[in-house]
Amino acid sequence: MEKERHVLVIFPHPDDEAFGVSGTIASHVNMGTPVTYACLTLGEMGRNMGNPPFANRETLPAIRKKELKDAARALGINDLRMLGFRDKTVEFEDEDKLTNLMSSLITELNPSLVISFYPGYSVHPDHEATGAAVVRAVEKIAAADRPKLQLVAFSRNCVEELGQPDIVHDISAVADIKLDAIKAHRSQTELMLEEMADKLKEKDPQTLAWINNERFWTYKFS
Numbered sequence: 001m002e003k004e005r006h007v008l009v010i011f012p013h014p015d016d017e018a019f020g021v022s023g024t025i026a027s028h029v030n031m032g033t034p035v036t037y038a039c040l041t042l043g044e045m046g047r048n049m050g051n052p053p054f055a056n057r058e059t060l061p062a063i064r065k066k067e068l069k070d071a072a073r074a075l076g077i078n079d080l081r082m083l084g085f086r087d088k089t090v091e092f093e094d095e096d097k098l099t100n101l102m103s104s105l106i107t108e109l110n111p112s113l114v115i116s117f118y119p120g121y122s123v124h125p126d127h128e129a130t131g132a133a134v135v136r137a138v139e140k141i142a143a144a145d146r147p148k149l150q151l152v153a154f155s156r157n158c159v160e161e162l163g164q165p166d167i168v169h170d171i172s173a174v175a176d177i178k179l180d181a182i183k184a185h186r187s188q189t190e191l192m193l194e195e196m197a198d199k200l201k202e203k204d205p206q207t208l209a210w211i212n213n214e215r216f217w218t219y220k221f222s
């Protein structure tokens with residue numbers, strides 16, 4: 001993994017960072033690189049309330065906010081921005097407003113690498129709207145001055161249409177930190193982690209591959 005000047009991670013939901021990119025984040029933090037995580041919403045419309053349930057519709061926003069802070073702490077992120085959008089409504093936000101917000105973050109932080117979702121290949125409307133705004137903001141910058149834009153895709157057709165990811169990070173050295181970050185999002189992940197526990201213990205190759213490999217597609221501007 002290259003040493004970066006500053007890494008800016010932009011996702012709409014608490015836990016988006018945990019599954020796909022937390023090993024990459026932890027690796028950058030370990031290299032002494034400042035990492036900013038800008039999270040658009042608190043995921044307050046999430047369907048999971050814990051297992052057994054310990055949240056309800058009223059308490060979920062505060063619980064997920066705390067979980068997000070815990071995950072950031074586990075990853076060593078010292079700059080967590082909670083941008084205050086409402087879960088499941090990012091797609092209805094004014095496009096220019098979203099683009100300008102991403103532009104202002106990039107201008108302020110001057111990152112050498114920006115990580116977000118690949119628009120068109122990231123399944124959830126909030127993911128799509130966030131990734132599209134990030135792409136628009138980076139596209140506005142003169143080509144020579146643009147930060148690298150490495151995006152996460154996971155729709156069924158992503159490999160078929162985008163080709164294989166050009167970047168695959170083996171994050172096994174920081175897999176424990178990644179699991180801590182996933183665990184921090186307890187209301188959403190406890191059940192899944194329980195189901196995964198045996199597979200991890202048995203060192204099931206598929207589960208380990210899923211944990212240890214983080215895949216990115218470098219965005220190609222047309």
Ligand SMILES: [Zn+2]
Pocket residue numbers: 012013015016124127
């Ligand atoms: Zn999400």
